[in-house]
Amino acid sequence: MFNESKKAMTAISQYCGNRVDYVQGGGGNTSYKFNDKLMAIKASGYTLADVQPEQGYVTVDYSKISRKYDEISKKMDIDVEAETLLINLDCVELLHGMKDLRPSVEVGFHSYLQKAVIHTHSVYSNLLCCSDEGRDNAKSIFENSKYGYIYIPFISPGYTLSIRVKDEVIAYKAENGKMPDLIFMESHGMIASNDDYETAIEIHETANQMMIDYFNSVEFPKAIIKKTSKGFSSKTEMINKFIVDFSADENYFDTVNIYPDQIVYLQNNLGKTILIDKDNASIEYIMSEKQAQTLEEVLLGVVYIITEIKRNELSLKLLCKEGEDFIRNWESEKYRASLVND
Numbered sequence: 202m203f204n205e206s207k208k209a210m211t212a213i214s215q216y217c218g219n220r221v222d223y224v225q226g227g228g229g230n231t232s233y234k235f236n237d238k239l240m241a242i243k244a245s246g247y248t249l250a251d252v253q254p255e256q257g258y259v260t261v262d263y264s265k266i267s268r269k270y271d272e273i274s275k276k277m278d279i280d281v282e283a284e285t286l287l288i289n290l291d292c293v294e295l296l297h298g299m300k301d302l303r304p305s306v307e308v309g310f311h312s313y314l315q316k317a318v319i320h321t322h323s324v325y326s327n328l329l330c331c332s333d334e335g336r337d338n339a340k341s342i343f344e345n346s347k348y349g350y351i352y353i354p355f356i357s358p359g360y361t362l363s364i365r366v367k368d369e370v371i372a373y374k375a376e377n378g379k380m381p382d383l384i385f386m387e388s389h390g391m392i393a394s395n396d397d398y399e400t401a402i403e404i405h406e407t408a409n410q411m412m413i414d415y416f417n418s419v420e421f422p423k424a425i426i427k428k429t430s431k432g433f434s435s436k437t438e439m440i441n442k443f444i445v446d447f448s449a450d451e452n453y454f455d456t457v458n459i460y461p462d463q464i465v466y467l468q469n470n471l472g473k474t475i476l477i478d479k480d481n482a483s484i485e486y487i488m489s490e491k492q493a494q495t496l497e498e499v500l501l502g503v504v505y506i507i508t509e510i511k512r513n514e515l516s517l518k519l520l521c522k523e524g525e526d527f528i529r530n531w532e533s534e535k536y537r538a539s540l541v542n543d
């Protein structure tokens with residue numbers, strides 16, 4: 202059953218799953234609505250490249266999610282994030298033969314959007330979303346294009362972000378008579394959505410090309426690691442150069458935080474299993490090859506964005522203090538970070 206829908210879910214996930222410039226580590230997620238009740242969403246702890254017709258995602262009752270999220274706002278004195286997590290798990294409606302996995306923590310906002318939703322942490326979109334000039338530049342790029350868009354300030358992920366996306370989409374639709382094609386989320390990334398999955402892919406791809414052209418972006422390098430006696434070392438020239446140019450040590454990457462994934466992936470590793478020697482421009486990863494490759498990609502995303510923002514003479518927008526504290530203490534993210542170690 203649902204073979205066409207499973208094919209669509211696989212297509213949108215595979216489209217961006219192997220693009221490190223679009224998704225780094227387990228970041229980013231996709232969803233596809235099978236009907237007016239069931240929605241496939243990437244499973245937490247899986248990468249987009251893992252998604253196949255029968256794996257890497259879970260199906261949820263998204264009508265129930267939006268109904269339950271609406272009820273939360275009426276309740277007093279509850280732990281909203283704990284409640285949200287319970288709802289997300291409670292709304293899983295497993296298809297026959299599928300593994301019982303946990304839906305992505307971003308399942309909430311997917312519920313309010315079109316049939317096919319592609320959410321990435323595209324480094325080009327983050328040249329907008331991680332700079333003070335982002336909103337103005339988004340206007341310059343997209344205002345007179347065929348794509349309608351929304352630009353959302355930083356909101357802590359999970360319940361609060363879901364409700365904000367819902368409210369913004371309703372307001373946009375009331376004003377424009379249609380759903381937005383694109384959503385940019387400050388200190389986070391972008392969303393492309395459409396009822397037709399191939400169109401959703403086209404919107405995501407074209408929008409990224411428009412941003413690449415606008416910022417005259419340099420080519421995104423390949424993340425390369427090499428085996429050493431202790432683990433693996435970074436061989437990506439852009440990262441090695443960055444460490445020297447920005448005098449970037451462990452403390453730098455722990456304090457210059459541009460978005461949640463940087464904290465999620467790096468916070469428990471810096472100075473312990475990620476050792477940076479800025480004088481010799483080297484990074485050593487004391488971990489498995491898979492983990493080292495993941496962290497090299499996460500680091501490359503951060504390094505690319507900061508380098509390109511400086512080169513374009515924009516000002517880097519750091520994650521706000523409240524956002525940083527929220528992420529450092531967020532249970533769902535701890536779960537996701539623990540799955541990196543699989």
Ligand SMILES: [Zn+2]
Pocket residue numbers: 228229230307320321322389390
């Ligand atoms: Zn995200």
